Amino acid sequence: MEQFEKNDIVAAPNIAVSLVGTNPPFPKPYRELTLGDDFLFGHIMRQREPCRDMLRLLLNQPHLDIDEPTAQRVIRAGPSEKWVRLDVQASNKTQMFDVEMQHSPGIDLPLRSRYYQSIMDVEALQTGQLYRKLKTNWVIFLCKTDLFGKGLPRYTFQNRCNERPSCILGDKTIKIFYNCSEYAKIKDTDVSSFLEYLYSGHAATSFTQSLDQLVTKARERPDWEKGYMDYYQGSLLLKEEGMELGMRQAKMEGARNLLREHVGTPEQIAHWLNLTEAQIAQLAREIQQERP
DSSP states (O other): OOOOOTTSOOOOTTOOOOOOOOSOOOOOOGGGOOTTSHHHHHHHHTSHHHHHHHHHHHHTOTTOOOOOOEEEEEEOSSTTSOOEEEEEEEEOSSEEEEEEEEOSOOTTHHHHHHHHHHHHHHHHSOTTOOGGGOOEEEEEEEESSOSSSSOOSEEEEOOBOSSOTTOBOOOOEEEEEEEGGGGGGOSOHHHHHHHHHHHHOOOOSHHHHHHHHHHHHHHTOHHHHHHHHHHHHHHHHHHHHHHHHHHHHHHHHHHHHHHHTTOSOHHHHHHHHTOOHHHHHHHHHHHHHHOO
């Protein structure tokens, strides 16, 4: 194997990481926030009554009740897993709910819904519990635009059999994407008016008018205004931590590739990628175990 000096430059495949758009824009002024902004949405919907009434509308469950909801909760499945911040979480004896206010379009929302459901299940099911203890898991995205481009005001997804669509898997997971821009297509006046309020700020029903009063009061709260700036800074820190985790994972994968291709010694690889020799040795053992 050809040896390299530490000062030599070696083209190491698959170790470059490109970070695009790492400087988010300054947030909207606090007193211009609406219920369609996730910070205010979370703070208002962490109150039990408006959250319960919203879920009753969105799920057509007029007698639904919930425990105390939580908002802007940051969780992850393990110490090396991706952080997620859930806008509004609620539950009762048989169901779990996550409601996300999506202000801008995002092509990764279907994958986010999958991850959110999985992390909620991992957190909810305690060690030793039977799978049948899993609750019905609802993930609801309230979108300002049409994610799927089909002109529907609501898209509901459950796991079904491709060969016989009427056969539902029964894993008790449902994902709903509301398209607020098509609120007029919903026949239920209360649901339509709620989506219209999120979309345009027009409050036409008693429920949306009560929400609008909560929004007006919230804008006058200096403690929430400070919380908004803290929330923004916290979001930056989460993104930075995510980027750091991504960089660490990329470096480990790059070291793995270099070891597989016999480019440089373990000491040189550790030096090039700013890793420890112990980390490189562990990777070398894992690669050795992969071989038949």
